[in-house]
Amino acid sequence: GAGVSQSPRYKVAKRGQDVALRCDPISGHVSLFWYQQALGQGPEFLTYFQNEAQLDKSGLPSDRFFAERPEGSVSTLKIQRTQQEDSAVYLCASSLGPAGATDTQYFGPGTRLTVL
Amino acid sequence: QKEVEQNSGPLSVPEGAIASLNCTYSDRGSQSFFWYRQYSGKSPELIMFIYSNGDKEDGRFTAQLNKASQYVSLLIRDSQPSDSATYLCAVNNAGNNRKLIWGLGTSLAVNP
Numbered sequence: 001g002a003g004v005s006q007s008p009r010y011k012v013a014k015r016g017q018d019v020a021l022r023c024d025p026i027s028g029h030v031s032l033f034w035y036q037q038a039l040g041q042g043p044e045f046l047t048y049f050q051n052e053a054q055l056d057k058s059g060l061p062s063d064r065f066f067a068e069r070p071e072g073s074v075s076t077l078k079i080q081r082t083q084q085e086d087s088a089v090y091l092c093a094s095s096l097g098p099a100g101a102t103d104t105q106y107f108g109p110g111t112r113l114t115v116l
Numbered sequence: 117q118k119e120v121e122q123n124s125g126p127l128s129v130p131e132g133a134i135a136s137l138n139c140t141y142s143d144r145g146s147q148s149f150f151w152y153r154q155y156s157g158k159s160p161e162l163i164m165f166i167y168s169n170g171d172k173e174d175g176r177f178t179a180q181l182n183k184a185s186q187y188v189s190l191l192i193r194d195s196q197p198s199d200s201a202t203y204l205c206a207v208n209n210a211g212n213n214r215k216l217i218w219g220l221g222t223s224l225a226v227n228p
Contacts, residue, residue, distance in 0.1 A: 033216075042120075042204050042218030043160065056215065091159055103208070104150070105216065107159040 004108035006092050012114045013082045021077045021111045025094030032075050033105060034067055035091040043091055049075060050098050082115045089113070119143060120207050122219035131228050135192040139205030139219055142186070149181055149188045150206040153199075154221065160204055164190065195226040 005024040013019050025032050031050055035043035036059075045059040051072035060067070064083075069075040079086055089112050093105040119142045129135045137151075148167050152160035166172045166179040166188065178191040188207075192199055202221040 040220075042206075042220045043216075044218070045215040048215070059215070099208075103148075104162055104165060107161065110159050 004092055004094050004106055006090075006108040006111050008111060009109060010112050010114075012116065014116055015084060016081050018078065018080045019082055019113060021079075021090050021092075021113070023075045023077070023092030023094075023108060025073065025075070025092070026096075026106060027073075029094035029096050029106075030072075031095040031097065031099045031103065031105075032069055033093040033095075033099075034075070034077050035093065036061075037089045037091055037110070039088075046077070046090075048099060079113075082113075084115050087113055087115045119217045120205055120219040122203075122205050122222045124220055125223040126225050127222055128225045128227060129195050131195060131197060131226055133195050133226075135195045135199065135224055135226070137190040137192075137203050137205075137222050137224065138187060139189065139207075140187045141205075141207045141217075143207070143217075144183075144186065146183075146186075146207045148208045149179070150208070150216065151177075151179060151188075151190045152204040152206060154202045154204055156201075163203070192224075195224075197226045197228050200224055200226050 034046040037043045048056040049069040064080045066078045089110040091110045092108045095103040150165045151163040154160045164179045166181045172179045176193045180189045204221045205219040206216040
């Protein structure tokens with residue numbers, strides 16, 4: 001595709017509900033990243049995939065957060081039992097090669113999650 | 117101390133002036149440095165990246181890196197109102213992990 005796409009663009013959930021956020025990276029991109037961006041803050045790293053392998057999940061804030069990329073392309077970020085503090089924009093980014101010093105990450109439009 | 121620090125601003129410059137945005141980082145092992153622009157309600161978009169000490173120019177934008185002093189800056193020449201946005205500095209330490217560590221961003225307002 002032309003760029004990284006994410007869906008839904010907006011999600012409103014009641015506290016305690018489970019949500020699933022989808023990311024379609026640029027075709028052929030090996031690396032995929034998830035970030036969380038709160039209002040007025042910079043993005044915060046959540047997790048990283050190289051193809052289907054989740055190589056770094058150190059940024060996931062709790063065990064309620066789970067991400068997968070089973071076929072090495074589309075990725076899903078799942079949040080169970082959502083809490084109000086989960087309200088943020090969730091950004092997905094992809095890069096062509098394995099992440100490293102020369103990588104440039106391209107971002108999707110984000111999913112704005114609001115937990116009531 | 118945050119790993120990547122930026123002055124939150126807002127930085128206000130008149131149209132046509134040079135805007136100077138600064139970023140400092142704490143990890144001496146950092147290898148690559150990125151400047152992203154983020155318009156309100158939009159996702160970050162890459163402006164420039166720099167890996168080597170010195171200056172790197174691309175159109176009206178110049179990135180400057182000084183690893184000894186652990187700072188990276190972005191100069192925007194002939195600033196335009198369309199440059200008004202938040203500018204995010206991100207640092208990648210590929211030796212230890214694959215994360216981009218982000219600053220909070222500097223808000224830039226270019227006044228016509």
